Amino acid sequence: MAPSSPQREQWSSRLGFVLAAAGSAIGLGNIWRFPFKAGDNGGGAFVLIYLACLLFLCVPYLFAELALGRKSQKNPVGAIRAIRARTPWSLVGGLCVLAGLAILSYYAVVAGWAVGYIVHDVTAAAEPSSAAFERFIADPVWVVLLFGAFLFTTIGVVAGGVQRGIERCAKILMPVLFVLICLVIFRAVTLPGASAGLDFYLNPDFSKVTGLVVVEALGQAFFSLSLGMGAMITYGSYLPDNENLVVSGSYVALFDTVVALMAGLMIFPAVFAMGQNPAEGPALVFVVLPEVFGAMPLGSFVGLLFFLLLAIAALTSSISLLEVVVSYLVDERAWTRRTAAWGAGGLAFLLGLPSALSQGAVPALSDLSWLVGGHLLGPRPGLLDVMDFLWGSVALALGALLLSLFVGWVWGSDNALRELRTGRGYTLGGLAGPAWRIAIKYLCPLTILVVLVFDVLYDVL
Ligand code: TRP
Numbered sequence: 001m002a003p004s005s006p007q008r009e010q011w012s013s014r015l016g017f018v019l020a021a022a023g024s025a026i027g028l029g030n031i032w033r034f035p036f037k038a039g040d041n042g043g044g045a046f047v048l049i050y051l052a053c054l055l056f057l058c059v060p061y062l063f064a065e066l067a068l069g070r071k072s073q074k075n076p077v078g079a080i081r082a083i084r085a086r087t088p089w090s091l092v093g094g095l096c097v098l099a100g101l102a103i104l105s106y107y108a109v110v111a112g113w114a115v116g117y118i119v120h121d122v123t124a125a126a127e128p129s130s131a132a133f134e135r136f137i138a139d140p141v142w143v144v145l146l147f148g149a150f151l152f153t154t155i156g157v158v159a160g161g162v163q164r165g166i167e168r169c170a171k172i173l174m175p176v177l178f179v180l181i182c183l184v185i186f187r188a189v190t191l192p193g194a195s196a197g198l199d200f201y202l203n204p205d206f207s208k209v210t211g212l213v214v215v216e217a218l219g220q221a222f223f224s225l226s227l228g229m230g231a232m233i234t235y236g237s238y239l240p241d242n243e244n245l246v247v248s249g250s251y252v253a254l255f256d257t258v259v260a261l262m263a264g265l266m267i268f269p270a271v272f273a274m275g276q277n278p279a280e281g282p283a284l285v286f287v288v289l290p291e292v293f294g295a296m297p298l299g300s301f302v303g304l305l306f307f308l309l310l311a312i313a314a315l316t317s318s319i320s321l322l323e324v325v326v327s328y329l330v331d332e333r334a335w336t337r338r339t340a341a342w343g344a345g346g347l348a349f350l351l352g353l354p355s356a357l358s359q360g361a362v363p364a365l366s367d368l369s370w371l372v373g374g375h376l377l378g379p380r381p382g383l384l385d386v387m388d389f390l391w392g393s394v395a396l397a398l399g400a401l402l403l404s405l406f407v408g409w410v411w412g413s414d415n416a417l418r419e420l421r422t423g424r425g426y427t428l429g430g431l432a433g434p435a436w437r438i439a440i441k442y443l444c445p446l447t448i449l450v451v452l453v454f455d456v457l458y459d460v461l
Pocket of ligand 1 (some may be wrong): 024025026027028029030222223224225226227228229231317318320321396
């Protein structure tokens, strides 16, 4: 095992950790992915199932990642090695690092689109918004430039370090994000006709619920909390022993959930008030919303605020994706943080180029339906969609499955529980401890396995 650097950094306070981890969790997943998943899967009913998944599976699993990170004070690979040296389990850490790099590579492409939508007034287009969007994402020069600029910013923050880079950035951007969301919600719910959207979003229609909806809700809940690839192991590793993992982890889950729910409040009232269709899939945010903004009073200003907040949310998430890779290079390979950030970020750029060019710029990358395709990926998946499916769904589910088995059975749920009970304050007393052990040993692995099998059956075969 490589020795960890003598002065490994830590968060400066609980608030610093909670904001940074919430920044990781709150991202495109909340604002772009959650609303369209809810819109496609029955609105309120999806939301209820999502909440149940969070409470019974994702939050217990989040505690497991935090405990593993805090105990070992290491990146995902080092954390596993610290518990079981020289076993194939370290490969799971390797999977985490790879997933971080791969998710970052396409996540930053989509984030770059959001930046592009800040820069030009989306409500001023002369053509229908779907045509404008398709033309924009097929433009190789703009897309690559924005992707590169976004990644460059991410690298700059991560290179700045845990406290002076990541934590400081989160402390400034998270409050800004929150205020912007509140402004957009206010505009949306005061539109005439907004209540139909609230109705769709808040009144569950259980006739839409199928097994696949449950699978989607669980997958979304894992992605939204940044679980399954060691991001929370890494962020937990910068926590001191006296911090209460259960309390601070619960804050992170709470903030993430509140922002996801608020994203629905921004989007559905506006979509219904403007007579648009909520079940538009991934196009909801980039195609339907510009039309909504174009038709509403103050629309171009609200549009600017919206895409600004989307880019901010994406930035604090992509920081955590890069940080997983950087912490590995720093702890295990003794790279300096600066070299690691530029090296890993540069690699993510190269890896992401094909995804960036897969939305029409290069036809061969734009239709991989001969390779995969099915219920979750839609009829003509491009490389970016395939990357999101392979890494953002399959690899995360696999990582979460293996990590929950590792914590529950290899490290042992009693050891993990002891770690969770270290620190000041609430300590999972009474039935909470045994309930957590059941969740991490049985409930999580079994349900995640079902999700994994479904994902593969539906889209690869
Ligand atoms: N949670 C982020 C979102 O909702 C995305 C993200 C960041 C992520 N880091 C992650 C997802 C690690 C999975 C694993 O957009």
